[in-house]
Amino acid sequence: MNVFEAEIAKYERRLEKIERNPNPNMAASNKLLYQVQLEDNREHLRAWREGKDFVGVATGGMLMRCFGDFGRLNLVRIADRLATGRAEQCVDMVGALGLPDYACDRTVLFLPLATAGDDLPKPRIIVSRTGACEVVNDTHRTLAHLLGVPVFTVDIPLGDPDQENLAYVVKQLEALIEFVETHLPGARFNESKLREYQELGRRWRAALHDIGEMRKLIPCPEHPRDVFREPLFPEEFTNSPLIVKYYEDFRDELRGRVARRWSPVGEERLRIVWAITGPYGSNIWDYLAKRGVAVPFWHYGGSKRNFLGPNFGDTEEYGRKLSPLEEEARMWMYNSWGGGGERWIGDTINACREFRADGLVLFEQTGCLPVVGLGHVIAGRLEQQMHIPVWRIEGRQLLGRSEGVEAQFMAGLEEFVDLCFQRKEAALLRSQPS
Numbered sequence: 001m002n003v004f005e006a007e008i009a010k011y012e013r014r015l016e017k018i019e020r021n022p023n024p025n026m027a028a029s030n031k032l033l034y035q036v037q038l039e040d041n042r043e044h045l046r047a048w049r050e051g052k053d054f055v056g057v058a059t060g061g062m063l064m065r066c067f068g069d070f071g072r073l074n075l076v077r078i079a080d081r082l083a084t085g086r087a088e089q090c091v092d093m094v095g096a097l098g099l100p101d102y103a104c105d106r107t108v109l110f111l112p113l114a115t116a117g118d119d120l121p122k123p124r125i126i127v128s129r130t131g132a133c134e135v136v137n138d139t140h141r142t143l144a145h146l147l148g149v150p151v152f153t154v155d156i157p158l159g160d161p162d163q164e165n166l167a168y169v170v171k172q173l174e175a176l177i178e179f180v181e182t183h184l185p186g187a188r189f190n191e192s193k194l195r196e197y198q199e200l201g202r203r204w205r206a207a208l209h210d211i212g213e214m215r216k217l218i219p220c221p222e223h224p225r226d227v228f229r230e231p232l233f234p235e236e237f238t239n240s241p242l243i244v245k246y247y248e249d250f251r252d253e254l255r256g257r258v259a260r261r262w263s264p265v266g267e268e269r270l271r272i273v274w275a276i277t278g279p280y281g282s283n284i285w286d287y288l289a290k291r292g293v294a295v296p297f298w299h300y301g302g303s304k305r306n307f308l309g310p311n312f313g314d315t316e317e318y319g320r321k322l323s324p325l326e327e328e329a330r331m332w333m334y335n336s337w338g339g340g341g342e343r344w345i346g347d348t349i350n351a352c353r354e355f356r357a358d359g360l361v362l363f364e365q366t367g368c369l370p371v372v373g374l375g376h377v378i379a380g381r382l383e384q385q386m387h388i389p390v391w392r393i394e395g396r397q398l399l400g401r402s403e404g405v406e407a408q409f410m411a412g413l414e415e416f417v418d419l420c421f422q423r424k425e426a427a428l429l430r431s432q433p434s
């Protein structure tokens with residue numbers, strides 16, 4: 001089974017399960033989400049069978065939708081969705097390609113799948129960037145080298161304030177358009193398509209913003225499992241309007257929960273902000289929900305831009321209306337781990353403040369370079385400024401889910417949650433008049 005066929009089978013199973021036995025604790029709009037993903041994988045499989053060209057995108061999927069009818073491969077997301085057994089096979093295959101296996105899972109495990117030829121279509125060109133995760137950039141460039149296909153890397157400067165770099169980035173996007181039209185047969189850039197996708201993107205971010213605001217409320221209306229889902233970009237889906245509709249439906253469902261003061265964690269007793277990534281396929285989210293622990297925010301490189309803005313059409317950040325290409329550049333330019341260390345540290349502390357965290361989990365993925373050396377600074381500042389504890393845990397998100405590792409992780413999590421409860425109780429006692 002190739003990657004698309006495996007995904008199709010997975011979503012068919014999920015939908016069939018929802019039909020047979022709907023779970024009242026899960027969002028009803030999940031059904032639409034799975035339908036969109038099922039339909040999208042079917043479309044990708046059809047495009048591959050019809051011999052359409054594919055583009056490998058480490059970023060900028062919206063711009064890449066505006067050149068005509070081509071398939072797009074978001075390889076990091078494909079790695080994210082691998083089942084544990086398949087991920088473990090991929091690690092062996094990475095070794096067989098002569099590549100190191102110590103990079104983070106989501107950046108490296110797609111390499112054997114994208115080079116083999118029978119798991120995924122080989123991309124005709126690859127588009128990459130700096131200024132978000134350098135490891136993702138490096139592995140996309142490696143893929144281009146292994147396949148012998150042209151690659152274009154957009155250079156995003158690290159400096160703050162990032163707004164000063166707008167013209168520099170726009171110039172590169174213009175060069176990228178020229179590159180795509182030269183190397184992808186039949187490609188022609190269509191600016192009105194870009195305007196259309198940006199309008200969809202504006203609606204999508206508006207829904208995410210509303211969701212983010214509701215998560216700040218106590219009790220948090222969202223299940224920790226749903227919070228730990230990286231939002232799916234509408235432009236990555238063949239049926240982009242439907243994915244926007246999913247986020248709007250989900251937002252409306254959360255509004256209903258807020259009105260009823262209903263939370264999937266029952267009586268909310270504690271809130272933890274989760275950062276970087278986490279172990280996939282484990283039952284930590286149900287464990288937290290059962291203990292009354294809400295996870296109102298998952299903080300990663302793109303979460304601030306996605307949930308807090310600014311949105312397409314915003315005129316405050318630059319004091320003027322931006323052109324479509326400038327809007328695109330704006331969205332590429334800010335990423336919490338795309339600047340100096342202070343950017344990531346500051347955004348993490350702000351996230352804890354805004355979402356009223358009683359504790360922070362920093363899941364430091366093995367091989368994650370953007371956050372190396374910053375965890376102890378964050379822990380020290382949070383202790384000093386907010387008096388909350390931080391659990392720094394290193395692990396791999398897709399691998400190492402053996403029983404022993406899982407048990408060890410769960411024991412560490414339990415200990416941390418206990419500590420947060422104790423600290424919260426002690427702070428409450430201190431604040432009461434004697």
Ligand code: SF4
Pocket residue numbers: 104105106107133134135136276277301337365367368369370
């Ligand atoms: S976990 Fe770290 S290395 Fe991996 S994709 Fe995310 S930022 Fe990059």
